[in-house]
Amino acid sequence: MEKQVFPFTTRTEFVGHLADCLGRARHTLQLFDPDFASWELGSSANDALLRRFLKDGGRLQLVAHDGRQMERDAPRFLRLLKDYGHLIDVRRTSQQLRQLTDSFCIGDQRDIVRRFHSDHFRGEAVFDCPADTQTSLERFITIWSESGPGLYANSTGL
Template identity: 25%
Template sequence: MPGESATPVLIEGRFDGREAFADLIRTALSAAAHQGWSEIVFSDPDFADWPLGERASIEALQAWSASGRRLLLLARRFDLVERGHARFVTWRRTWDHIIECRAAGRTGAAEEVPSALWTPTWCLHRIDAERSRGVCSSEARARRDLRESFDECWRQGRPAFPASTLGL
């Protein structure tokens, strides 16, 4: 981010509560550009309580987005993103070429879509989405296990959340 020189510190261990969860997402987005992550995965049943519509989140994503970057989004449904995160929807349109979105899960199977943020060096897994409790880790095994869970849902998913709904 402009004017910032210190790399944000990504915590390890447990977190508890919606504000702690949102703060961790904000910190991770800020760290993305500083650490030059080539790929980020956002996964959640609906992203309702992610801080994606906040100006700071979009500024961090803008600083991160560059050639060779990739953002994957997995959800059961994206309607809450479209209604509740206007800044993110606008940013998504601009950066469509680096973003892939898929809808996964069957009706009534929200637990199949993990609530998580994955990066090549760190991950956040919200194990109890209702109470926003989970764990953050940079351990290779935790990242691998979370990525495998995500990949399984991704394979069973279908393209969703297009950047534009305009036809020819």
């Protein structure tokens, strides 16, 4: 397939590209955001996409600074975590990483949706280009390794 690049500037565009990335993934999803407040992970549409992904054996990794927003506003995601906790890993960043403000989703190390700053919806989606995911993937691995346990299905406190 040929590389596809889609710049975006609105919440609607971000949510649409994120759904595309979630729907395309088959093996791995790696997500980072300060709090996932604008990701709509608890929406029925994203719940269906993630359930299909996990049912087929995909692995989901999320890292956030704070999980209170998801605990409060995403009960479907908490049920997903309970149902598929063996395939989902959620971590909380350490204090020294709390200044990070970007936001991204990497699917199967070939697709990425990234916002340049989590307070804004300006960003880009790139599909079918592993080279374009490499920098963010390396960043995710570093963030992951410097983060600790997070949200669990039966407890709070991401």
